[in-house]
Amino acid sequence: MSNKELETKIIDYLKKLEKNEIPSQISSKKKNLLLADKKEYEKLDQEQKDYQELSQEANQEEQNLFLTEIKELEEKKEQLINKIKEQLMEEEGTKQNIVLEIRPGTGGTEAGLFARDLYRMYYKFAESKGWKIEMVESKVDNEGNFTFVSFLVKGKEAFNWLRNEAGVHRVQRVPQTENKGRIHTSTASVVVLPEAQDVALNIRPQDLKIDTYSSGGPGGQHANKTASAVRITHIPTKIVATSQDGRDQRVNKERALFVLKTRLLEKLQTEKAKEVGSLRSSMIGTAERSEKIRTYNYPQNRITDHRLGISWNKLNFIMEGDLEELCQKLIDYEVEKKINLIEKKIREFQEGVDYVFAGETHKDSEKAPPIIIGDKEEKNSGYFVGYTLRSFDILSLRLKKALRETLAKQAEMLLSLDFQ
Template sequence: MSSNLLLDKLEGVLIRFKEVGQLITDPEVMGDMKRYIKLSKEYKELEAVSEAAKEFRSALDTIAESKEILSNESDEELREMAKMELEELEIRIPELEEEIKLLLIPADPEDSKNAILEVRAGAGGDEASIFAGELARMYTKFCETKGWKVSISSFSEGTSGGYKEIVMNVTGNGVYGILKYESGVHRVQRVPQTETQGRVHTSAASVAVLPEAEEFDIDVKDSDIRKDTYCSSGPGGQSVNTTYSAIRLTHNPTGIVVTCQDQKSQIKNLAKAMIELRSRIYALEHQKYLDVISSKRKTMVSTGDRSAKIRTYNFPQGRVTDHRINFTMYNLSATMDGDIQEVIDKLQIEENSERLKESGL
């Protein structure tokens, strides 16, 4: 795409940026919280395009000026400065064009949301539960490096350690947009501690990442929810098993059931359970979107497709392979300790490339 064509595309975006900037200061808009939040997010996204557009225009103007100097100026010092500037900008322009093209692709509106992350043991018995526990720890460590907050909503422990299933709430900046690549089946190959013959076994755990629904995303009627309370189990101090602080919510129209027992207060457990319930109902609609994009992009696996194998952790060889992009790393111990940014970066690059093709930019 030529620079002029890109400038034409940017013109409409910059007009919209100015328009949104005026709208978010309008008292009528500020009084409508749902609309105000939506416009504020749009403004933030358009601001990045606006800044890149300013640099792009400035670079094009400077190139034109430098060429003018080289054509008409006899002063050698000025000519040398213009030549150096021209060389630098001719390298920078293609980089800027790629950055702007990516910025012009409409952002996934879910990417900025918090997320609900669930890990469930699959085939492999006790070994699968142990692996599910290791994945939960891996994600917790990764979230710590990002400065995100992780809290456990519910869990069911495995008989030999780890978890049969664990559900975590992750809050922070752009959580879903990063963790969404983790949805799918994770497979482990190693010799279990209980294996006496030294044979390598294969076990699996499934990971699902859901965008956390905000209150205005979906309307859940109280009359559609059955609320049950029961005694908490597991860590929690003296009040465990003596107070009915744990919450189970059942959404009658969909049959979705969520539980929360990690807080001592019933009110706090109810608030967390409601967030998860809203998110799971919202995910039913989001699923349709995921089904569409997962058929187009190899980086994304439909959350509902728990049979889609995305990654293998091979302990004897110390390697991790992501099957979607055929990418292998030989840093298994670091990966299990939460160092998964490199593979996520690779997946994001691949997805951006696929999205650019779709957009025709």
């Protein structure tokens, strides 16, 4: 899909959202921001059309002026569309900052070298964006290559730009230690964890075990007065986060708690995605992901993103942090996929309705219980109703109590249907 086609698709989606023709899966605040941007886009688009119409009857000098205005308006529209894309991809319950973790995979020493190269690539990209990088934890082998590295990326839209880096990265090149010039293949896995908002998590102080130790190796709690490294364990889930690269214990404690929250949020998101079978599960990075998302071919100076099916013959520049074009293509790809999914859900709803009783789906209306519109907890009523519930993950198998604008329309339609 071309940029122009995606642009049209996005605006069409926002028009449907404005008219309440589709179920809203976003907060009212986010919806209002999107619709305000849509209104601004339409204003710019109309101005552009007016100038194009005027230029047809203008003299050469006037045409040049109009063409300049048209070009400037096109640039403003493009900037606005990019802003809308970022808003569409923004996760509810997360902030903009992230924790990025890199682990060498297959390939031995060469995999450790590749992990180091990936860290450098992200570091350079972050610098170009004006983001701040803070090391959380790093482990190196005897040759100085990473066996693990975890670092914070703080800055505007860091999560949206880097969220699609999660997965297995593959490198093909001739190692420095290879005497016969043979190409070796190695891998490294990247995990992207968005910063969690405190309101999204309920962490009780009594559920945390905090240990301090010297950075040279783990020790007991308060092993010695100079211990600065911190390890925090969330007792209920047994999730552990450590930080040892900070200058003092306070800084390391803050960073370890930050990482712990992101890992807890990832766990919650993964569980939710599994529960509802959402497409979002494919966007949550985990170290166990086996699919290779990208190949870095050094002999041919080529990088290929397998999700996009696109290659760039400028690997040397990309490894120096020139990631913007690639990341933007991935954002466009995810926006298109998200809108296509919403349209698919709408079609499924229009084609049929399912009854749900005690967790079971019934196609036969005679066997199903009466329809209840509203939020009926299972423990109180034992039944609830949904329309293609398995598709609308935002409902989590029950209609929300407050049927906001869009859901109210769908509820009325549901009651008026003549079931066969």
